[in-house]
Amino acid sequence: FTSGGSEANILGMYLLRKVTGKKYVIAPKTAHFSFVKAENLGIIKLKFAEVDERLRVDPDSVESLIDNSTAGIIGVAVNTDAGTIDPIEELNELAHAYDLYVYVDAALGGLLLPFMKVLGREIPKFDFSLERVAAIGVDPHKFGLVPPPAGMFLFRKNFSDNIAFDAPYYLGNRQYTIVSTRPAWPPVAFWAVIKALGRRGFVRLTEKCLRMTSYARKRIEEEGFEVPIEPETIIVNIKVDNPRKVAMELKRKYRISVGISKKLSSLRLVIMPHVNEKAIDRLLEALNKLLDKR
Amino acid sequence: FTSGGSEANILGMYLLRKVTGKKYVIAPKTAHFSFVKAENLGIIKLKFAEVDERLRVDPDSVESLIDNSTAGIIGVAVNTDAGTIDPIEELNELAHAYDLYVYVDAALGGLLLPFMKVLGREIPKFDFSLERVAAIGVDPHKFGLVPPPAGMFLFRKNFSDNIAFDAPYYLGNRQYTIVSTRPAWPPVAFWAVIKALGRRGFVRLTEKCLRMTSYARKRIEEEGFEVPIEPETIIVNIKVDNPRKVAMELKRKYRISVGISKKLSSLRLVIMPHVNEKAIDRLLEALNKLLDKR
Incomplete structure (x- = not known):
């Protein structure tokens, strides 16, 4: 659990850098400002890919920016400005071809798109079923009906050693988040919402x-x-x-x-x-x- | 307001780097693990100064680590392990002599030491009355009696342009924190505690x-x-x-x-x-x- 999408996105950038040792991440021009925070903080550097008229990232533009300093690609599953969905499957293919990873910012879409699919809408894949998706951010304080602060940072287990922070005076002596002390109720509230709904x-x-x-x-x-x-x-x-x-x-x-x-x-x-x-x-x-x- | 001390400490490191353009910060060996988080994230690099038998940082050791890559000095006002207080006044003097800034981690002590002073205890200065103290972290979710998440990141106003993050889709289009969406009640709760107590x-x-x-x-x-x-x-x-x-x-x-x-x-x-x-x-x-x- 994180404080929300910004913390998750910044951790996603940290994961891409730590796992690959490289510093450049390719982001859609429409990516959330938290990725610029990650860049300002010095965690990664961004190259911005062009987007189409519906503000979805253009995979050709992404491909043209890939070089051997590239740590990964950001895909956004429901972008902040237009509510459209980046072609994450194509980003996954690029990542596969160039041996990179994808981070998916699904803060807004993570608890919406799966249910739109159930309702018969055509929803492209954006989750761990795509093998190069390394981590996903999802906000229960958006469509999970939990009050803030309630974000989630989901990542493939095999990366966990890479991105753990030591927390020596706690009994569980590892953390995977920027925030240390945090309220215990958001995961409980989210569990309750899941049970109730x-x-x-x-x-x-x-x-x-x-x-x-x-x-x-x-x-x-x-x-x-x-x-x-x-x-x-x-x-x-x-x-x-x-x-x-x-x-x-x-x-x-x-x-x-x-x-x-x-x-x-x-x-x-x-x-x-x-x-x-x-x-x-x-x-x-x-x-x-x-x-x-x- | 921040999520707590870790976010404040990381922002403090960001401030030291941004204001000086330099990357190395001198920390007491006893500094909180959130400073190591800041280092892992790539925000700054740490050099650790020796501490005395009461785990207070040794100013001579700090001075010996200062060179022209130094962005600033961390002082801890009530350290996590022993509850002792670093000699922040002496760190301030060093900062003055070498044209550096001091960040004070007063997460634990910020809402305790001023009242200990009222009670007649001898409390060294650790706040903005020391001219080289650039920023201070204080946790209302410790001695401020507010539930987490409730931290504060206090900084001198003249640095604000340096450390603002753009938040384009919000009306107040600047942020000074890592977390974006956050609950509104912690500052209100803290205000209520101040009024009540x-x-x-x-x-x-x-x-x-x-x-x-x-x-x-x-x-x-x-x-x-x-x-x-x-x-x-x-x-x-x-x-x-x-x-x-x-x-x-x-x-x-x-x-x-x-x-x-x-x-x-x-x-x-x-x-x-x-x-x-x-x-x-x-x-x-x-x-x-x-x-x-x-």
């Missing part, structure tokens, strides 16, 4: 989120706003000029919090299980008032 | 911890065990053979958790506000049974 409960939640995503998309367009990228999972964007300013005014005047995407010049809605029609309608009403007045 | 409440708690420390020391010796280092703050050690094994048996047979010190070959009691006479007596009874039987 079961697979069926997670599928139902996922269905609700997808339904709300469709609803949001429909309503946004009804109100005359542009959705810059057709939603593939549970992120819907609303194109606006100066999204940071709009988001700040939404917060100040209407106490509504939305994210933003600089890349898409948009407000960024992440449709989590608590989002309902009313919340979406309220946002659009506020947005209309705000933009009319300007 | 006030300075007088903290002084009273500190007094209780010191009284319990004296009680523990007295009782340990009454039972014929050796206390390898006279307690200076709130850590009491009990010399035993094979402390890890003893601690594990205490846990397994009596459900009593104690830390250990490899350096002192001892069980390590940290006298927090919840520790009372009964707990200490119970531990010693269990320990007597355990060691008689072997």
Whole structure:
């Protein structure tokens, strides 16, 4: 267990460096800012690969960046800006061909995509069934319904000696995380959620989120706003000029919090299980008032 | 706010490197293992200075390690093993003389030492009143009575541009921590504790911890065990053979958790506000049974 996706992503970078002894990691241009944190901290160096019009990484661009200083490739299973999924299977093939490893940032998608698959959506593989996937980050404090801090850093067991930290004054004298003292309740809470919801409960939640995503998309367009990228999972964007300013005014005047995407010049809605029609309608009403007045 | 001391210490190392552009940091041999985490991660490199018989760093040894690759010096205000305090004032003087900065790990002491001073104990300076102290880590989840995760990373404001991380999709688009999403309640809880206890409440708690420390020391010796280092703050050690094994048996047979010190070959009691006479007596009874039987 980690504090969340950032800690997991940074540990993933640490794993790629330690296992290969190399320093360069190839990341999609759309990768989460925590990978830049890992670079700033000095853990790895990043080379950024191009993405397609749906912000999915382009495997040809990734391949063109591979050289003998490459430690691995980052794939994102549900990216932060557009909610699309990198072609992890193709990254896995590249990793196989060049003897590299893949780290998958599934903070957002790890507890969503498997249930979308059950619902009949076509979901590409992104997990340990791909042999070059060395580690995956998944956040139970997103679709696992656990309050933060609740992240997971999953890694293949054969790497464990490489990435353990000594913790001499604890009885379990090894750690696999950056944070040392941490609350004990997040794994317990996650276990309780799993027991309470079961697979069926997670599928139902996922269905609700997808339904709300469709609803949001429909309503946004009804109100005359542009959705810059057709939603593939549970992120819907609303194109606006100066999204940071709009988001700040939404917060100040209407106490509504939305994210933003600089890349898409948009407000960024992440449709989590608590989002309902009313919340979406309220946002659009506020947005209309705000933009009319300007 | 951070997740705790480890995140703060790692950020402290990041600050020393970023502000100076240099990679080597001088740490007491007794420094917390989180500094080794920072080294493993590749953030800095450590040179270890010798410590005296009370496990306080030796300023002469620190000085002998300074060269033009030195980014800074770590001082520990209440070290993990013995509960003693590094001579931070002397480290500050060295830093001044060689144009370096000091990072103070006050995870344990930050919310204890100021109140010990009020109680008339002689406490050396360890805070921003020393001009070369660039940053300090303090854990409200230790003597601040807040549940984990609750750490603080305090740094001089003029360094803030150097050590900010970009967080593009948040409205407040800068972060000063490794962890990104984090719970909002720890600072609120800490504020509530401060309001509820006030300075007088903290002084009273500190007094209780010191009284319990004296009680523990007295009782340990009454039972014929050796206390390898006279307690200076709130850590009491009990010399035993094979402390890890003893601690594990205490846990397994009596459900009593104690830390250990490899350096002192001892069980390590940290006298927090919840520790009372009964707990200490119970531990010693269990320990007597355990060691008689072997």
